[in-house]
Amino acid sequence: MAYQMQKKQLTNDNFKHLTQKNDYNPQPQMKLKPIWDERFFLCKIPQYQYFKDKYNGKLILNNQHESSNQNQQNIQPNIIFEPGGKIRKIKFEQSISQNPHNRTFSKFISSKIIQKKKKKIKNVKEKETEENKYSNNPLVQHYINMQEKPLIYDLDNNPKIVEGYIQQLQKDINQQWEIKNIPHFHRKYFSESIKGLPNIQIVQNVYKELKALNKDRSQIQICIKVIQARELCLENLKQQIEQLKGHQDEEKNNILQQISQIINDLRILSLEVVEQILRWREMILHNHYKKNNLQNLQLPFYYNDRNYLLKMRDDLKIFKKSQLQYHVNLSVNTVSDPFLLTMQAQQIINDPQYVDFKQITHDCSHIIQRIRASELIIFEESLQRRVKEQFGDYVVRSININETNIRSFLESYLEKIHLDIKYSFLHNIDDIIKKIKEEQDVSFLKIESDGFYEDFQGLAIICLDKQQYYQVRRINILHISCIEKSFYNSIINTLVDYIWKNDTCDDIRVNLFYQQEENKLQLNKFVKNIFDQIGFKWKQLINDTITTKRATIFELKRPKNIVKKQIVNQQECIELKSLIIISEKSGIHQEITDYFQKFDVSYNLLKCLYNLDDKKQIEKIIEKNKNLQNIKGNFENISNTTN
Known part of the structure; x- marks a missing residue:
């Protein structure tokens, strides 16, 4: 009896840490009934590292919300010890069912698990029946799947699929160009840029363009959006300038502040337009560089049928004669100033006629490099135009x-x-x-x-x-x-x-x-x-x-120094006054067709012959054709009776 009491006390001491409450977990823990095994006499039970268990992701732990460091320092309450020193985890259903307060919830979870398993089995059976309605031959199944599934352009993973996609890609990109209202000059430039490339590169470039168009992230779409934003900003500036005429003092100062902000926005948008057009030009010419090694091709970007870079050079000149000329330094701008650099503080006008007006000045030093580079692009565009004009x-x-x-x-x-x-x-x-x-x-x-x-x-x-x-x-x-x-x-x-x-x-x-x-x-x-x-x-x-x-x-x-081109057979001028088509037909209704053909052809032929000047030749032709003789006699009889 004493031995049994000592054995029971030892058992309670060894598993005391399993029943006591943890400080970090305020909820009462489930008490596990210890199972004694004489072979299990370790002084220290090894910690169970549940995050290393490969089956752990499929099971729900009671203390999942706790940190891993704390779990490593404490024995997990959701494990039991089997005879022989084995350690195993309690299943989710068992851990819930051992709590008497959670038995109803346990039934609910069990029913859900059963329903899920039934649904999974049903889906597997449906899939098997769907596959088995065709032949079990994998080659048959492959071509049946090709027929049922549409073509998918998956060149990101398999860029070698080429031949079957070219025609379909051309059709799709033309359709997207129409839907997105892409300008025709871009369509022509893009088509010319990929002409002559290997088929795989054609497919990759068209697929990339099509993918960008679907997301509204194509470079041509970006350029159009930036240009539209600049045009709206320019129109807003014109409206604000018109309001300067009818306001005084404080209201006028508020309008000038708004104008200053709009001009600053216009400058940034103008820079963005030039830079985006350059990116569009590089995208178009990228393949052409590889083919012909040409570095100096100029591609004009048209907006409303006008070269937009050339429009930017001149569209701010209209403000020279507006009310804005008294508040912004525009008179120094003798040639072109698309970014209004003359508004800088160091270029304030000292003319007496501007003393009574508040001046708008900006500091452009932080973007001066971008402005100079963009000005050079616009200058090259205008120079190219002058060469074409001359x-x-x-x-x-x-x-x-x-x-x-x-x-x-x-x-x-x-x-x-x-x-x-x-x-x-x-x-x-x-x-x-x-x-x-x-x-x-x-x-x-x-x-x-x-x-x-x-x-x-x-x-x-x-x-x-x-x-x-x-x-x-x-x-x-x-x-x-x-x-x-x-x-x-x-x-x-x-x-x-x-x-x-x-x-x-x-x-x-x-x-x-x-x-x-x-x-x-x-x-x-x-x-x-x-x-x-x-x-x-x-x-x-x-x-x-x-x-x-x-x-x-x-x-x-014709100048004397330009010699005529030697042409052996020069085209002559011929005027056709009448035409007859003579044909023969054979078939069931041969008599009817011959009757009408003989009458129509002979009548028209006789009419054409009488238009000729050589009367003797006409008589020879008529003598050889009985139908013509009959028609001629009928006309003569009609003319005699009418006379």
């Missing part, structure tokens, strides 16, 4: 156009050109089409920028003068125009050189229409001066046969 780097190519799409083409193009150029020629589309039908050998020519990126700049419509063909070969210019008015001189020079090199004509003529200017009818001075500079001479004053408007004919003779 020398013109253009090529002329023919346009394949037919009567079905000529109207839509002219409608979209004529909206882009300047009115001074538009009204100097036939500008009504119906009149142009009627004129084209009357003339001989009409050609539509497009004038593009020469280089890697062909940029559509102008349109020319020329024809062969059919009235003076046998005396002298002459080319008439029915229309010549360009989108950029400042390029008009070089556009006309390019067309004239093209005609001299590709045709044997002796002279070139053009009709310029009169316009209502300064309350009188006269030729547009801008257009007339350009033709005079090139060498066109006044020839004749006429009234146009189609519009009945007054027009002047100008003529340019």
Whole structure:
């Protein structure tokens, strides 16, 4: 009995730390019934490191919210000891069921676990039946899955999938360009930049662009958003300047403070526009650098059909004549100041006329490097424009156009050109089409920028003068125009050189229409001066046969130093007055068709023969054809009876 009491006391001492309450856990802990094993006589029980147990993530511990350091220093209450010195964890259901207050919750958890297992088994069975409805052959299953699942562009993980994606990618990106309203110049530049690359690079670039478009993070979209923000800021500045006229003292000072803040925002947005356009240009030219090693290609960025970098150079000049000129240093700006650097504190105007006005000054020293770099980009863009205006780097190519799409083409193009150029020629589309039908050998020519990126700049419509063909070969210019008015001189020079090199004509003529200017009818001075500079001479004053408007004919003779091109078979001018199509048919209704064919063909043939001048030849042809003789006799009888 004493031995048993001593044994019980020893057992209680060894497991006393399992039943006492921990300081860090205010909740009462579950008391575990110790199980004695004579083989288990360790003085110190090893700590159970539950975070190292690979099954621990699937079980819920009672003290999961406690820190790992505290758990390592204390024996976990959710473990039991089995005979033989084994240590195992209590399952979640057992730990709950041992607490009498949690038996209802235990039932609820058990039911949830059972439902979850049933649902999992059901899903597995459904999946097996879905797979087994096809053949067990994995090759069959592979192609069935290809048919059911749409194409997924997963080039991030597998960039070697190429061939099947190119056509689908082209279709998708064209669709996204339409949905996102991406400008056409970007579409053309992007398509040209990837042309000639290996197929894998084409797919990767198009996929990258498509992915960015879907997230509205494409570089062209970023540029447009920044430009739109700058345009809104510029419009807000104009509105604030208008309010300066009707306010005094404190209200005026508040408006000036707002104007100062808007100008500062405008400067930052202008910097952002230039930098984003540069990033867009680098993105387009990245592949082109690798192909051709060209480092100096200039790509204009158009917004509302205008080169935006050139617009930034001039769009702040309108404030020189506004109320803002008395508060901001704008008079020093003699050339261009798109970032308003003249507003710096060290450049305050000392002119007496500005003494009575509060001056707005800014310190731009913290962004002066960005401003200078952006100014250099705008200067290079304007220099490139001047080179085009003076020398013109253009090529002329023919346009394949037919009567079905000529109207839509002219409608979209004529909206882009300047009115001074538009009204100097036939500008009504119906009149142009009627004129084209009357003339001989009409050609539509497009004038593009020469280089890697062909940029559509102008349109020319020329024809062969059919009235003076046998005396002298002459080319008439029915229309010549360009989108950029400042390029008009070089556009006309390019067309004239093209005609001299590709045709044997002796002279070139053009009709310029009169316009209502300064309350009188006269030729547009801008257009007339350009033709005079090139060498066109006044020839004749006429009234146009189609519009009945007054027009002047100008003529340019072929220079003696430009030799005619040697053409063996020169196209001749032929006017077709009548046409007959003769055909033979065979079939079930041969008699009926032959009857109508004989009558129609013979009648029309006889009519055409009588238009010829050689009467003897006509009689020979009629004698050899009985149908013609019968028709001729019938007409003679009818004419005799009527007489």
